[in-house]
Amino acid sequence: MKKLNAKRLKRHMLKTSEFWQLDEKFLVISPDKKLCTLTGMESLPESDTGYLGYAFLDDTMRVAFLGICDEEDGSYKYFDGDQVLVAQAWMLPTMLVRIVKPSEELEKHPFVQGVLKFHESDALRRSTLALRQIDHLRDPLRPAILKAAWIVDEKKLESTFNESVEQYLEVLAAAYEQAEKDGIRAKDVEVEGEPEPLPVDAMSVEFVRITDLVPANNGTWRAILLDNIPGTSKKKKGDDVAISLVTTTIKGDDRNYSMLFIEIDAPIEDTKINVASFKPSRLPWRIAYTLACPHCDFNDTYYLGRSGEDRFMFKEIVEEIRSGKVDPLIAIDLVQRDDCEIDFSRELYRCRSCGTLDVKRRVRLITEDHTLSAMYYCLECGERMSHVKRGHIASLDCPRCREQLNPVEEALWDGVNPN
Ligand SMILES: [Zn+2]
Ligand SMILES: [Zn+2]
Known part of the structure; x- marks a missing residue:
């Protein structure tokens, strides 16, 4: 058994940990009889002392079982052979794990090397995973999928508002005319339905799923549409689309709130690097x-x-x-x-x-x-x-x-x- 040299951290509930707390981290997993009964996990050797796992983000969060681990004294031993059992984190039973930060020695494991190489080859798509401010827009199970807002035709909204103002003015003029006939003073005329500036919720916003969000040249972002956009055929599912990331500060709260918007007519920029x-x-x-x-x-x-x-x-x-x-x-x-x-x-x-x-x-x-x-x-x-x-x-x-x-x-x- 080798000693787990790494600093051992707080216990985490595997199911509720965010992807960024787990990705590329090693786990000390408590022994759990249920693990070996899960579909696809029948070949996991039983252990009274626990397992050494490796959590990584693929499409979903996954846990690779690399060996057995003694939770008490922090020693571990890799399984023989190069078969590695991998489970989706969400299908594992609710359990507490310790998250161990990767040391050079642990990262030498061939399976872990494979994951790290794959992640490096995907660095641009993975770069946006570091933006904590858009976590709330991510799919909880598949973090690469985000929801972006599309504001349905802002010009149409404006003209709808202008029309309602015109209508109101017509009604108002008619009411004054009638009041004059009836001998009522103008200031006593009451007309309902005064148009107000468009409330935020009157803006017709559609939420559309996007994936492969990456930074692009000239300060832009781009992504691929996972859905068709309701109400337009300019872009459809599978198309590249320009995205803007807008952060506003909520007054009195000092909190920042970030949102992704689909810019349907904006050019889609390249992703080349000049340095x-x-x-x-x-x-x-x-x-x-x-x-x-x-x-x-x-x-x-x-x-x-x-x-x-x-x-x-x-x-x-x-x-x-x-x-x-x-x-x-x-x-x-x-x-x-x-x-x-x-x-x-x-x-x-x-x-x-x-x-x-x-x-x-x-x-x-x-x-x-x-x-x-x-x-x-x-x-x-x-x-x-x-x-x-x-x-x-x-x-x-x-x-x-x-x-x-x-x-x-x-x-x-x-x-x-x-x-
Ligand atoms: Zn010394
Ligand atoms: Zn250190």
Whole structure:
């Protein structure tokens, strides 16, 4: 049995967890006799201690059973052979699971590698899964399906309103005429049915299902229609359609509410990526920091900054982006904007949970109005890592024994790819 090195998190109810809490996460599943009685799960070996599962989003949320797991001591062992049982998460019995963040060691499992490769190849479609503000528009079982609003002919609505105003004015004129005949003062004339500005619910809105929502060039979005749009034949089921994402703040509530609208006449933009390398006015200092622990034998050197291999590194980063190894929010900007630049520098990162230190490339996307930094996760425990500012390097704790590390040496380094 191998030890589950990863940090173990709160228990979750599998059925009610959102897809983004589960996707690409490992699960410690409690033993449950019912599991082996489910259709298609008859070959699952019985276990008194529990299972190690892997949750991933395909069309629906799925759970792959990879091995047995001891919930008590957090050890696990993969099943023999390469047959992996996969179940739809919704068909599993109601159960509590622990969600374990993926470590490098766990991700080596061939099945998991297969899922990750597939997800990378689908990075653009998956990028919009990171937009929490449209979660409420997603199908709870099949998150790739969203509902988008189509406002039926706004011009027709306007003319309907104008007609009702005209009608009202005619009725009003007739009433005044009659009042004059009857000797009633004009201000005492009462006419019912004064037209009011169109209330929001009078707008005829149709909700239509869409799928494959992706960012597109010139700040747009596009998707594929899953339904015909009632009342128009300009677009039909299966067609590409331009989509707009509109966020409004509800007054007094300070809450944002987002909605997707179908833009039936808008051009459908491409999804190509154009990116340049950021030219910093001053390159980050190229220094090798050696840190040693006074208490245990921890001793390591971190080569930070940028060396002469910039062009090579930029090319490598762009290749990774194109192959789908990119943070979803960065991918969205890269497609939607044409002012994106990529900055990078080797910098030190520290795990927020276990304190592991690691050098990452610190890829940042820079646009005219904001920057986005790539997120890095600990290879040991899967938690987020934080960038360590140069000034804080001298006061780091030992990742093994937590004693404060001694800065042993700071030296300039040169050459290509020191690691
Ligand atoms: Zn960690
Ligand atoms: Zn130490």
